[in-house]
Amino acid sequence: MITLNVNGKNYNVDVTPDTPLLWTLRDNMGMTGTKYGCGISECGACTVHVNGQAKRSCVTPAGSVVGAQITTIEGLSADSSHPVQKAWIELDVPQCGYCQSGMIMATAALLARKPKPTDADIDKTITNICRCGTYQRIRAAIHLAAKNTKS
């Protein structure tokens, strides 16, 4: 049994510390917005925030984030009002949508660190995979979110 702080609440979860955070969130805590794409830190579909930093939860043991502030897509905002979510809606970014939780979480972490990212910043930081190929809209939405974020 370990205690995790997710989206501002503490949860007692019955997993061994080596269980990946991804599967802990999904199967043990019922938070399925965080997705499984590869399990080897290649695709970013499982991205969450740990103390505000983007982390790939498929390779993050649950035991390693005890005591940390974990944020998932469900906790990014109460009503899709985060500037990144709003930009995604405005530009109709998702196709199948499966990669988009991870894309949005990776972007939100980038903007928190760097409110006006350049294209080069985006290329370097947003390395998630989208098989539907929505990258062009993602880039536009990142810039839109940056523009709409009050600094």
Next chain:
Amino acid sequence: MTNRLEMNRRQFVVTTAAVGGGMALGVRPAGAQTAADIEINPWVLIAADGTVSVRVGKTEIGNGAVSTLPMMVCEELGCDWNKIKVLAAEPNWDMKNNNVFAGKIGARNFNSNRSYQSLEQFQQAGASVRERLKAAAARNWNVGVADLTVNNGEVIHVASGRKAAFGQLAAQAAQIKLDKEPAVKAPDQWTFLGKARAPRTDVKGKVDGSAVFGLDVKAPNMLYAALRQSPVMGGKLRSFDFNAIKDRPGVHSVVVVDPSEARPKTDLKTLYAEPAPQSAVAVIADSFWHAKSALDVLPVQWDDGPGANTNSEDFFKTAIAAVNRGGGTVNRKEGDPLAVIAKGGKLVEATYQAPFLEHALMEPLNGTALVTANNVEMWISTQASQNVMLLAAIETGVPLNNVVVHAANAGGAFGRRIFGDDARMVVAVAKKVPGRPVKVIWSREETTRQGRFNPFSVAKLQAVLGADGLPEAMVIRIAGHTPSTGVLIDTPYASAIPNFMVESIPTNTHLLTGPWRGPGYNTNVFFLESFVDELAHAAGKDPMDYRRSLFAKWSDPAWLKVLNEAAAKGEWGKKNLPKGTAQGFAIGAWPNSKPNDASIIANLVQVTVSTDGSVKVDTVDIAFDTGKVLHPDGITAQFEGGTIMGINKTLNEELTVRNGRVVQGNFDDYPMVRIADTPTIKVHFGGLTGGAKLTEAGEPPIAPPAPAIANAVFRATGKRIRALPFRNHDLSWS
């Protein structure tokens, strides 16, 4: 096409009448329908608060179906797009409602109606509701129906400006019988379709994590299964040792899928070739992590079967020998190209190769099923939910009436989720744990290795050029696993070249294949459009002008229009590009090249090859003709995404086989382009002919990138790449 539309319309009127405007049969579909939604006809429900629900049979795989179909309704109904809700027409519901969507069990149009087939049906549904709402208002206000109009969710009396919201009229409208169905608007009367930018109806759940994909389904008391199928396709499970894992945490059991086990007799037929169950073992546990980690250490022995000891090099050797030998099935022949070649002259020939490909859907294969003696209920990401219902009944013997299938959002599909081999395996596992819902998951590696792959192929093309540099004869020989001659046999070039032949020679393997975004087309355009560029080069002609001369001899002017639009917008012939940078062009048509029946699409790309040999696509200018466009932003999104997938296929994708096993398993060895590799993609609408056709948008963008990039790389470096993917080739220069 006109005929098809009229038939659909007759069917529509008959089946609607049979259902009688109400919910007489009393079966409620699952999904988001509430008691407040009043059914006006099987397609459209309206609630008192003005919410307009549209039922759709198509599942959402990312291409915007659950947005485009409601747009067809709204064109006629004049509703408020912000108040649209989408309900799933599920196959069991449909069957119990006289197959009002499907027409009949086993009809493919339930889930896979093409846009033009759906268009009149959904327009008709909207028009029919509009007239009922107007009739209700006319009665209330004691005015003529002809004096009423609709706009933004209200019926309006034009003369007085009096208004009533749809929600206020819904209950009355549901009771109204029309004497005759109204005619639907012709495309030139559209005010919403083809014009508006309608935000996708599914976007909200996809930005807040609430959209339910198959993998996200939760059921009380659910177990998880981690599946392993025979690593050599067609092999059989010999043995496994449950004792080695039985004490691991959370492990429930191990179940076996045995294809040779007796299955119930049935007359049911699937919509597509019935997928056979595959020999497999599955660990059942209380979480996927427990199931998967136990499966990873479960000792399993396999009989590899006939596919053992095969490898990719041999597949290619066999296919290359076949195209060199010839003598296969002649699929098309005009004139006597072999005689022209025998005579001699300026002969150009080239052999091209393309490997097996995996769909690499972002959401790995999975499904959840609860099987009992008399019922099956399941949730799955699928492109063909009715097919899943049939497969579940076939695998279990449960009567079709008792098989309920819910389609979840699919995290990609591209043809992979049509045949239902995944659905069959899910049911085959779950029936071994009767009474408990079981979520069956293929790990990424298992998903990759148990794909239904895009088949490998080899094509040898030969041409003899005449005095004007244009081909006098062309011979195309294609071999590989079930080689497709799609696009090759009816290319416009076939009509422009006096002596022409296509021959195919299957050199099949033990691998299982299936439709992969634009089957046949996705690779044959690479062969053909690379070769045409090679011919232009051999003739010393500009490749754009060379194609213009050939298309001038073809009856469908759309090809020239699309080519010219791409050439203009992409600024063909741009001067002063830096060394290593060049333009390339390619054009193709899906699913065939018949005039007025196909989507024609061209790419003009600009590519930079760095001195280290890496290939970067800088820009892609797309021109196309689908006749009409239903949703400009939607088609733009499809083309942007399909181009990225096409670029990835060109640069990166390759499955190889060693000892009968697929080598690649995950994105580390089956790489994907990322945002940093993404070119500026521009979609131009000036190639549209506006003709009668309304053709597909999802498949077309997949094929042109490969030949366009190959042609650009040749112009940039002088190196002609004839075997995909590009990352296998050294393109470095100094």
